[in-house]
Amino acid sequence: MTNVLLLGGTMEASAMAKALAEAQIPATLSYMGRVERPKPQPIPVRIGGFGGVPGLVQYLKDHAITHVIDATHPFAAQMSTNAVTACADTGTPLVALTRPAWTPGPGDNWRSVADIPAAVAALDGPAKNVMLAIGRMHVHEFAPQPQHTYLLRLVDEPKEPAPLPNHTVVVDRGPFSSDADEALMRDHKIDLVVSKNAGGTGSVSKLDAARKLGLPVLMIDRPSLPPRHEVHDIADVLTWLSA
Numbered sequence: 001m002t003n004v005l006l007l008g009g010t011m012e013a014s015a016m017a018k019a020l021a022e023a024q025i026p027a028t029l030s031y032m033g034r035v036e037r038p039k040p041q042p043i044p045v046r047i048g049g050f051g052g053v054p055g056l057v058q059y060l061k062d063h064a065i066t067h068v069i070d071a072t073h074p075f076a077a078q079m080s081t082n083a084v085t086a087c088a089d090t091g092t093p094l095v096a097l098t099r100p101a102w103t104p105g106p107g108d109n110w111r112s113v114a115d116i117p118a119a120v121a122a123l124d125g126p127a128k129n130v131m132l133a134i135g136r137m138h139v140h141e142f143a144p145q146p147q148h149t150y151l152l153r154l155v156d157e158p159k160e161p162a163p164l165p166n167h168t169v170v171v172d173r174g175p176f177s178s179d180a181d182e183a184l185m186r187d188h189k190i191d192l193v194v195s196k197n198a199g200g201t202g203s204v205s206k207l208d209a210a211r212k213l214g215l216p217v218l219m220i221d222r223p224s225l226p227p228r229h230e231v232h233d234i235a236d237v238l239t240w241l242s243a
């Protein structure tokens with residue numbers, strides 16, 4: 001009998017969970033557990049790390065998992081790499097439900113950087129008002145550029161203040177609207193937006209707003225991952241499951 005492990009933490013994973021519930025396919029959604037108020041889900045949820053590849057291998061065996069759907073965020077490289085290894089070790093079919101990366105269009109003024117350290121280095125220079133739209137985890141890495149005034153948009157209220165002398169926190173979770181993001185950027189007199197190339201629709205509004213305001217974007221490229229079967233649509237995952 002089919003028994004799916006869905007690796008989540010994204011809007012796409014929530015949509016996939018809904019589709020699995022509607023199709024009455026037995027499945028469990030797994031969260032790392034970083035977000036304090038995860039959305040209610042129509043399928044059973046487990047929370048917490050597995051304990052690396054050995055822990056995930058054990059989980060797949062203990063729960064007789066027949067298929068793994070990796071719908072984690074494109075920057076969750078450790079989890080995705082572990083899934084590739086654990087599925088290969090156990091012979092469990094794996095599909096990744098991924099979002100195509102964003103690409104610049106007319107009117108966009110992007111500078112791409114390879115990773116977060118490169119983004120930090122690129123911020124060297126005079127003080128600016130910077131919207132740091134990269135989530136909570138990597139904010140501390142920007143401490144070497146304390147001259148800027150940072151606007152942080154986070155899903156949860158931070159437990160500790162960010163190590164940035166001048167910053168404002170806005171607590172909000174997507175999806176966001178480009179009009180609201182434009183107003184936010186105007187209110188905070190933003191000069192530069194720093195973004196991960198997450199892809200998808202949930203947080204693209206900041207790029208639309210930056211384009212409308214003529215603001216430059218420092219775009220952090222995705223981490224590289226081992227080769228795996230990838231699809232972009234929930235329907236394709238359902239087809240894969242039924243094959």
Ligand SMILES: NC(=O)c1ccc[n+]([C@@H]2O[C@H](COP(=O)([O-])OP(=O)(O)OC[C@H]3O[C@@H](n4cnc5c(N)ncnc54)[C@H](OP(=O)(O)O)[C@@H]3O)[C@@H](O)[C@H]2O)c1
Nearest residue numbers: 008009030031032049050051052072073075076077078079
């Ligand atoms: N990185 C981002 O920008 C971002 C943005 C939005 C949402 N998220 C979501 O937040 C979570 C963590 O992201 P991350 O970048 O910290 O990931 P990561 O660096 O790839 O993962 C670090 C560790 O967290 C655990 N983990 C991650 N995702 C998990 C899941 N869905 N279920 C169970 N354990 C999980 C695993 O621990 P063990 O090794 O112990 O198994 C993994 O090795 C992911 O679920 C991701 O989809 C990430």
